[in-house]
Amino acid sequence: QSALTQPASVSGSPGQSITISCTGTSSDVGGYNYVSWYQQHPGKAPKLMICDVNKRPSGVSNRFSGSKSGNTASLTISGLQAEDEADYYCCSYAGSNTWVFGGGTKLTV
């Protein structure tokens, strides 16, 4: 079970859109529609932003969206705001009741 691959960092200006990729294998990302994304501000617990590849939990801004193609999932944040600056982690179900996280991406706004 290897960690999913995410870019170490991405950046964007306020109002712009950015996309963070999350690459796995056919045993995790590609094999199931159970990809979730988490936002983590410094010193805080992660917060669920996207589940089931593209579903937003109640209370999460519609500026956040998710998608998947093959073994790669993506998180897109549109209309970037200063408060979006944080670390973002993808997570995928990997079969047999196991989960695997990505290495994390630092978003700078």
Place this chain on the structure above:
Amino acid sequence: QLQLQESGPGLVKPSETLSLTCTVSGGSISSRSYYWGWIRQPPGKGLEWIGTIYYTGSTYYNPSLKSRVTISVDTSKTQFSLKLSSVTAADTAVYYCARGAVIDDAFDMWGQGTMVTVSS
């Protein structure tokens, strides 16, 4: 409002067993709609799934930690616990407990995390 709170020693000696408890308040720990997990984060690094327990008591562990991990649940106290044996400095991390939703297969509620340092 459901809340999760980790508790346990902040310092553990090498080769000993790390023991943490997560207390769930404001909701049931016995619901078949949810499962309960432990996730850790070494300083400056990413998240690592440790393991999960279901209301039935069934447990599932990260293969890389399986030989050292035990997760249990005490429904009478609405608590679930983590034991990690034979710890080394590599086990130093913030340990989070979290709730997973069966319908979403995602961790939708998290505790604030507790820092555990392995050092003599």
